[in-house]
Amino acid sequence: MSNQTTFPSGIKALAHYVHGKGMKLGIYEAGNTQTCAVIYNGYPVALGVGSVNHEALDAQTFADWGVDYLKYDHCSGPADRLTFFTMRDALAATKHNIFYSVNLDYPGTGGMSVNQIAHTARVAFDVNASFDSLLSQIDASNSLAGYVIPGYWNDMDMLEVGNLPSDDQNRTNFEMWAIMSSPLILGGDVQSMPASTLAILKNSEVIAVSKDPLNIQASLVREDTPGLQVYSKPLYANGERAVALLNRTGTAAAITVAWSDLALKNGAATVRDLWAKRDIGASTSKYTATVPAYGVAMLRVKGEEFPMPRGTSPLTAASPIYPSNSWGPVEINMSNGESGKGDGTPLSVAGVPYSTGFGTNAPSQVGFRLNGTCSSFTAQVGIDDYFNRKTGTVGHGNTVFEVWGDGRLLKRSAAVKPGAAALTLKADVKDVAVLRLVARPDDNSNWFDYADWLTPSITCK
Numbered sequence: 001m002s003n004q005t006t007f008p009s010g011i012k013a014l015a016h017y018v019h020g021k022g023m024k025l026g027i028y029e030a031g032n033t034q035t036c037a038v039i040y041n042g043y044p045v046a047l048g049v050g051s052v053n054h055e056a057l058d059a060q061t062f063a064d065w066g067v068d069y070l071k072y073d074h075c076s077g078p079a080d081r082l083t084f085f086t087m088r089d090a091l092a093a094t095k096h097n098i099f100y101s102v103n104l105d106y107p108g109t110g111g112m113s114v115n116q117i118a119h120t121a122r123v124a125f126d127v128n129a130s131f132d133s134l135l136s137q138i139d140a141s142n143s144l145a146g147y148v149i150p151g152y153w154n155d156m157d158m159l160e161v162g163n164l165p166s167d168d169q170n171r172t173n174f175e176m177w178a179i180m181s182s183p184l185i186l187g188g189d190v191q192s193m194p195a196s197t198l199a200i201l202k203n204s205e206v207i208a209v210s211k212d213p214l215n216i217q218a219s220l221v222r223e224d225t226p227g228l229q230v231y232s233k234p235l236y237a238n239g240e241r242a243v244a245l246l247n248r249t250g251t252a253a254a255i256t257v258a259w260s261d262l263a264l265k266n267g268a269a270t271v272r273d274l275w276a277k278r279d280i281g282a283s284t285s286k287y288t289a290t291v292p293a294y295g296v297a298m299l300r301v302k303g304e305e306f307p308m309p310r311g312t313s314p315l316t317a318a319s320p321i322y323p324s325n326s327w328g329p330v331e332i333n334m335s336n337g338e339s340g341k342g343d344g345t346p347l348s349v350a351g352v353p354y355s356t357g358f359g360t361n362a363p364s365q366v367g368f369r370l371n372g373t374c375s376s377f378t379a380q381v382g383i384d385d386y387f388n389r390k391t392g393t394v395g396h397g398n399t400v401f402e403v404w405g406d407g408r409l410l411k412r413s414a415a416v417k418p419g420a421a422a423l424t425l426k427a428d429v430k431d432v433a434v435l436r437l438v439a440r441p442d443d444n445s446n447w448f449d450y451a452d453w454l455t456p457s458i459t460c461k
Helices: 011-020 036-041 055-065 082-093 131-143 167-179 195-201 204-210 385-389
Strands: 026-030 069-073 099-102 120-122 153-155 219-225 228-234 240-247 253-258 269-273 278-283 286-291 296-302 311-314 322-324 357-361 364-369 374-383 399-405 408-412 423-428 434-441 450-460
Touching: 011 055, 026 055, 055 082, 069 082, 082 099, 131 167, 167 195, 167 204, 167 228, 167 240, 167 296, 204 296, 219 253, 219 322, 228 253, 240 253, 240 286, 253 296, 278 286, 286 296, 357 364, 364 450, 374 399, 374 434, 399 423, 399 450, 408 423, 434 450
Parallel strands: 026 069, 069 099, 099 120, 120 153
Antiparallel strands: 219 228, 228 240, 240 296, 253 286, 269 278, 269 296, 311 450, 322 364, 357 450, 364 434, 374 423, 374 450, 399 408, 399 434
16 A cells, blocks of 8 residues: 555556656565665665565556556565566566566676566666776676667666766766666756756767667677777667777776777778767778776767678678677687687587587677578577586576577577587578577576587578
8 A cells, every 4th residue: 555644645646647747657666575775774664565475466556556667676585586576477467567677686697587587687786976886887787788688678777977976977877878778767856956967868869879779788899908998789770889988997098999899891980979969970990089087988880781691601600790798708619718709619519519609608699680681590509518617517507598580589499408419499580680699597697608509500692
């Protein structure tokens, strides 16, 4: 029931009022007997009852009220976290469209396959108004980028825009959250914000990057000097990328992005500065910007992508528009080894060697722009024998492989375990614009999930 003092007309009336203003209504609950406000902030127990063990009742209540968004926190609840699944199913049973946001308290790890539970899930500990805290969210989200599929987003927590020490840091907060496709939720008082803060929050070109319908999260593609990073996010329009040049250091520095970092051909590509909202001009192979300390330059680059090879070809011969990996880079024709590029071993699953393929560590993705020119895809999938080099692997390594075409799941494997023979996946990719090869953990972590796409083949015209 609602608090009659705070909401004398009830939550349903409040929802009706909010909807009349063209907005959505969100509500908070916890997968425990009490909410975090009771446990950590001394909130009255009677006013902070959690949902655990009565999820169905609460879900139906939220639906009857007209709630649009549920934030479901863990708050030191049951260790098995089954309440998150129970609430998911309870919300679905109401037949009311409620966006489901969770905090599983699995910071820095994959934990459960979160994109099978909710629409968004927290990636790290609570954010605060410090640059180090922003970096922890960015790093955690980058390692979990492979989870982001149509209908799921990594949650980097509330925006701290306006609370950070400088406008450069405030812009870094907003622009990195946008390019990494995190929900943009503000917790401040907009009525008291200065014009400089509002200008950041109202930048329509940055917001458009966040809302791009391809729904791919930016991934780290270059870091020649520690702390000077390049992130790339493929956009819906053919040949377009959103690019963030992030300076994590305390000194202004030049950061360069090459078209090869973006899987674009060398040649004239146009560059637009999204903060200044101005076209910079054309460049033939790269672009360099001086980025302030703790700041970011956000660009929109439009160039030419490499076409898919004609006929039936190894997919490793094509140029992926998007690689993301939870540990090190996506490797071509070798296993994912450690954190460095090229430190894997020849591809091998269950003792059988393979000459071509992609070596990844789940959660991971490899994306290709097909533009409707291809008809069929096939690959074998398995856990690389590099797994056997590790210790402490009991219970780890189990992975599910998925083939996505635009917003559709085309094929999904059963859970593949270390030591098992490779499975074959085939998918009809006719009329698919963007193909994604997704590997996700099927156990309680992303440790040692050395997921291989072996002898991948595609037929295109």
